[in-house]
Amino acid sequence: MLFAGESWMKHTIHMKGFDQFHTTEYEEGAGEFLAALDREGFPVTYIRGHEISSRFPRTMTELDEFDVVVLSDIGSNSFLLPDETFLRSERSTNRLALLRDWTRAGGGLVMIGGYMSFTGIDGKARFGMTPLADVLPVVMLDHDDRIEESEGVKADFDQPAHEVLGGTPAEWPLLLGYNRVIAKPEATTVARAGDDPLLVVGQAGEGRSVAFTSDLAPHWAPPEFVGWPHYQQFWASVLRWAARASS
Incomplete structure (x- = not known):
């Protein structure tokens, strides 16, 4: 599995009366998710947000090393503006078009929600304007x-026995938010939040x-969801379902 995203840098200004100082911190949010996959025995290549320009595959041969690609809380600009294009105005591979073609050829694609997933906060993730929109459900x-x-x-379930759930209970702990999307007519909505797909x-x-439109970690996925006894089984099932694409 190739997992991309779920990392960020935080720059803070501390104001103390007349004086101020700055601190910068690096954080990752997928710790429990990756630990759950490790316990399942899944080999995972993790590409953090700031590494996408240099490490995310640029050829079909590189992508073919994986059965599933998971994008979580990382916007489309990180793929569309590699260093050679943004800094030096050089032509480069459109890696979202490459990922679309790889999926159509038999790959498994999973997008997990967040502030930089789907359309995202202030519309900044903007995946609907990219080639990846063609293959997302x-x-x-x-x-x-x-x-x-x-x-x-x-969460309410339209398909509580669907294979993607892997036999986990059709009763999730409460979630604290999600990205609003519309299911394509040919897709299958397994779970909903009201009328919105989850x-x-x-x-x-x-x-x-x-498409899982909520989160794999806080803040939309509260401790009750991350600590849910079926958390590991659920995500393992989602990835196994996606990986059985070509087979």
């Missing part, structure tokens, strides 16, 4: 798509794609 909005539910939102799966050529 959902249509993305053209504006900020976040739904914040501080009181908690319950888990959607679909076929993309010879491949499979999955």
Whole structure:
């Protein structure tokens, strides 16, 4: 599995009366998710957000080393503006078009929600304007798509016995938000938050794609979800379902 995203840098200005000072911190949010996959025995290549320009595959041969690619909370600009293009105005591979073609050829694609997933906060993730929109099982909005539910939102299941759930209970701990999307007509909505899709799966050529519109970690996935006894089984099942695309 190739996992990209879920890392960030935080620059803080501390004001203390007349004086101020700055601190910068680096953080990662996928610790429990990656630990769960490790316990399942999944080999994972983790590409952090700031590494995408240099490490994310640029050829079909490189992508073919993986069965599943997971994008989580990392916007499209990180793929569309590699250093050679943004800094030196050089032509470069469109890695989202490459990922689309790889999925259609039999790969498994999973997008997990967050402030920089789907359309994202202030519309900045903007995946709906990229080639990847062709193979995701959902249509993305053209504006900020976040739904914040501080009181908690319950998942309802249209397909409680779907294979992607791997036999996990059709009863999730409450979530605190998600990205609003629209399921494509040919896709299958497995779980919803009210009328909005939470888990959607679909076929993309010879491949499979999955959209989980909430989070794998805080803040939308509270400790009750991350610590859910079926958390590991659920994510392992999602990835196994996506990986069985070409086979």
